[in-house]
Ligand code: ADP
């Protein structure tokens with residue numbers, strides 16, 4: 001079932017000569033995980049802000065469950081269903097205590113206090129942060145802050161999670177923490193994910209990868225299909241996941257490795273018989 005439909009989207013910033021998003025059409029199915037990659041300035045951030053009505057298209061339209069983001073009557077409903085996590089964990093937390101932060105959106109919606117309590121507890125549990133309910137956000141690590149930001153969205157009971165490079169400012173363990181959390185939400189609760197990232201290892205988790213270039217979708221493929229063609233990736237200005245690159249280089253040196261190596265585990269399995 002389709003949950004988001006983008007039809008021939010264009011978006012031009014005021015005063016800009018060329019559109020930042022330039023004719024994108026896309027259908028996202030409920031429960032799908034989409035990764036969006038592409039170099040800086042290719043239009044990724046602008047594109048995902050169009051998906052929950054944070055920006056309205058200059059041309060074309062976005063439908064969320066059939067509701068048009070340009071319709072003022074339903075925009076709050078759309079924003080609740082399609083939550084967004086941004087890159088900088090420090091800009092997203094507004095309260096001085098974690099649980100108040102997670103409750104913030106619900107209070108604005110006028111949800112009953114008891115229901116708020118229940119949902120805040122549940123959301124913190126789902127991101128593994130229940131022990132930090134009374135903590136001050138500024139004492140948390142970057143990864144923990146992002147999980148609290150995700151909890152704030154989960155409390156709104158969304159259907160789609162949009163993430164704009166949510167791990168870009170985190171250390172490796174924070175990155176793993178956040179990706180594990182998102183993976184669980186996707187696998188256990190079937191939440192639909194649209195994930196902008198420049199870590200190809202993270203894009204590997206998606207069902208579909210969109211490669212953006214100058215405001216358009218230049219390429220769309222299953223991650224393993226996309227990352228197998230290292231030369232094509234180089235032309236697109238992208239890397240492959242580290243293990244796919246290593247396999248590519250080792251093959252170039254004459255080592256007979258099977259195709260499709262993407263992870264450390266797959267590399268180990270391929271190398272062991274050669275030792
Ligand atoms: P990405 O997220 O892929 O790096 P963006 O969507 O941020 O790309 O940017 C797409 C294009 O729009 C770039 O050319 C960028 O310079 C331009 N742009 C982004 N934000 C603004 C803004 N607030 N005002 C004007 N131009 C912008």
Ligand code: MG
Nearest residue numbers: 044045046164
């Ligand atoms: Mg961006």
